[in-house]
Amino acid sequence: MKNNPGRTSCENCSSKSNNIFRNLSAEEHEILALDKNCEPHKKGSVIYHEGNRISGCYCVSNGIIKIYKTGIDGKEQIITFAKTGDLIGFRSVLSGELACTTAKVIEDAHLCFIPADTLIYLVKKNGEFSMDLMQLACKELGESNAYITDIAQKTVRERLAEVLLHLRDNFGLDDEQFLKITLTREELSNIVGTATESVIRLLSEFKSDGLIELHGRRIKLLNIPGLKKTGNVF
Amino acid sequence: MKNNPGRTSCENCSSKSNNIFRNLSAEEHEILALDKNCEPHKKGSVIYHEGNRISGCYCVSNGIIKIYKTGIDGKEQIITFAKTGDLIGFRSVLSGELACTTAKVIEDAHLCFIPADTLIYLVKKNGEFSMDLMQLACKELGESNAYITDIAQKTVRERLAEVLLHLRDNFGLDDEQFLKITLTREELSNIVGTATESVIRLLSEFKSDGLIELHGRRIKLLNIPGLKKTGNVF
DNA sequence: CGTGTGATTGACGCCTGTCAACGTCTGTGG
């Protein structure tokens, strides 16, 4: 076993009590440590491609990954983001299907690769871990179903306000109230499911309404209750 | 143990090799048989309500259940349907969250109730069963994510054509090419995510285009390739 | 300094949601 830099970062990572691997035994942790492989990935690099078979899943040590599907005319639909502590790609590994999404780094990241066999071995062997992973899958399923309802019933304006609030919940604000995640207008439109121009126009309107402030790609949230009202979020 | 009619129908049910319970041992099957409880449910009855805690999940012996979320102004968004052999409610049981959907019978059904404790016990004890259930959750997750992309990027017309094809894949056609499932126009609109009037108008157009034929709620699919083209389905 | 990517703005028009009116069918109760 090489004592590579990844190993170190993973030990920090899995020491967290809310980690998905928290219920592994010492012995199982050792197996994981032997099999896994941690590496840096630069912004823009693709971790896995939609439609490909993937040989394992990845635990995010740090950085941000966007998970998206490619739809009509190649337009991206961003399904979710993964950040520190998140596990990606396990859906395809466990269902035995091809990857149904693409994962691309949008902020430099360190990822630990976990071979499919190792993951499946642990699922079958450790009932607690299995339950934790199941809960993760079920939680994601609940979120996806909620988003179907939103996207089917809300206007673009409502969805954009809601997305800004989601980004705040998931990535937080810095001490100046700016969202800690910065996205291009196009990426925002690929979450909301609309045209880039619509996002630009609506952001301008939100700014006029005093809901937000814009500094390039950085977005400052000025009026959270106002955004909730605009987005019909309760 | 009472030898109730439900018991009988479940034995027929679980004998199927593609059943979710196929990897249970004889002993585990016995535990399941002791704990479960099978009952008939009439059309219109609600199995569980969004937002409520549910005490177990249900295996569908026969009948059809619609699974939906309630959005703005009480408008339903149908997420999926469950039919013979499907397991519903397990998401909330396993994730420990409140039900995120409502389940309502749309064709008279027999359902087997499986207590949460029993399900969780089996998941932790039997790795193979755990994997099967995980695969089910992951498969549903993949489907939900695919639908997010569709609903975000496709027009109402495309989505309606696609929905008709999905209904064909899931419920089949009778010997006259009619969809075996009959839905109200409003239910169709609650799948597609549009207004009832839009569904009515588009169905009329599809009829004019020779894609379908309408006999009240029964829909005959005349031109599958045409529908695929209309729905951008590949 | 040229090039490329991303951001912005305006013009235009169609898709689609909303409102309203009316038709159809079924079941119920007088």
Add this chain to the structure above:
DNA sequence: CCACAGACGTTGACAGGCGTCAATCACACG
């Protein structure tokens, strides 16, 4: 047997949200 209510289906009118196309600007980078 008829009247009525209620659920569902259908059609038309209308407006506005939002997508598309095109031109221009801003900015970073080799």
